[in-house]
Amino acid sequence: MDEKLLMKGNEALAEGAVRAGCRFFSGYPITPQNEVPEYLSWRLPEVGGTFIQAESEVAAINMLYGASACGARVMTSSSGPGISLKQEGISYISGANLPIFYANVMRGGPGLGNIAPSQGDYFQATRGGGHGDYRVIVYAPNSVSEMGNFPKRCYDLAEKYRIATMVLTDGLLGQMMEPIEFDFEPVDPAKLPEKDWALGNAEGRERRVIRSYDLRPGYLEKMTLKLAEKYKEIEEKEVKFEAVQVEDAEILLVAYGTSSRISKSALMLGRKEGIKIGLLRPITLWPFPSKIISDLSERIKKILTVEMSLGQLVEDVKLAVEGKAKVYLHGRPSGGIPTGEEVLEVIKKIMKS
């Protein structure tokens, strides 16, 4: 535990996953997440795990489907274009109630886009992303330290609820170096509770079947309503957020990941000038911290979302606010990165309006 390390965000993510018990990774190279598979290609064999460079993201996620069905703690990672391909498998995995962990180190889109940091995959992450009615738990770190420590949270939730979990981050957090301290003891996967649904040797038990389909009329609806119960419980119990100086705030910033750091610097600059700025940072993007935002909007009448996308997070904020406050957007898509000064200018304009 105690040791302080200096790591790149992507490496922290990979090391954090291994310490959290990950023993199977399959993925396909894409910038800006290549440090993850590169790191795991030597690190996983060290702990007796499996690393596979798959022929495509489609294959990678389906390898995860198989490995997870056998009870292993599994991981894949990619960036937007690859995550799009993985949506097929993520939908099947969600329908089949399997626990997996994956990361999207976002780059600029749409299309091939660019390799600059971006947050354009918010909708894709928080709305399920593939076909059908399902949700994925989404953690959004804003430091290398959180990059390393969130995989553990994700695995625990993934197995508790038998659900897909992900870290949604971007190229900036993936590439930068910061000190990190792991806040948990390394997990020995052999000591985890036995999974009474996992495939394997059927000696002495009923055979098990894992599937995401039911063609009998009415049955699939029941299956999906079961998913809904699980999602409801998660929405009630698993919301995480950070609130900064909201007590006396007259304007509230809402931002996650990289843009929450930028927003924090705008907050500090503005406070120096006497502008009462607060910040609400969703740590889980789904489940979304709607309640706290709704509560704050009773009192704070100006809310500004800051995001590195055209206006995606802002929709969830508006849904939470339900018209009780005015919601503004400062969005920079496709690799545009706002600065603290830039955000402060926007804040000043809003305060004058």
Added chain:
Amino acid sequence: MEKKVFERTKGLTEILMRYCPGCGHGVVHRLVGEVMEELGITNRTIGIAPVGCSVFADEYFNCDMIQPAHGRGPAVATGIKRVRPDCIVFSYQGDGDLASIGMAETIHAAARGERITIIFVNNAIYGMTGGQMAPTTLLGMKSTTTPFGRDPRVAGYPIKVCELLATLEAPAYLARVSVHKPANVLKAKKAIKKAFQVQMNDQGFSLVEILSQCPTDWFVTPLQGIDFVEKMMIPFFPLGEYKTIEGKKETVKPEPKKVLETV
């Protein structure tokens, strides 16, 4: 005294199969079931059902089963085998599943030499979706999307999977058989057994392609279906073994103990 001469194999469940009359899938299921039983591996086998007419294979095979996306069987099998090298893993797939949408997964699992067995049912048509052209549909053959017969100028040529995979280094066993006549059924069973044994002996990747009848979507009677396999399919898809190896192939080799300890 009455003597029992025939019984249901314990490799299959009691559930009644819902295949059309004259369909080859049921025969292939039975052969795989018998082979699992005879090799004593039913309990430690994990099967993968395809998307296709045999999507319900997860109800029929009497072992642990998983049902993945269309064509992804070999990738799912890879994930399973790497985590459970002590288990026998097979992926059951149709021609659309394996040679069209899942071709990349098929070739790469074979090229890596994954220690899995693929049961590939080639009926030259998309059965489940109602008879569209498959990657194995013969030239001139009618389907609902080649209503005038497959024309190579429009739809290209059918793919010979065994021949294609035989160009790769890693596969340990590749064979093409059929189930249209009793003698062929017996040979098919031998090949399927050998494919599973290759996996049990840790020799490498194995695949058995089985030419199979789909009278429904060929729009013929079951008897005509048998004729079609004999006269049209076999000349284009010659039966036989396309690759066999002695000993073991140096390919991916999960270490059973280590991986298991950590699961």
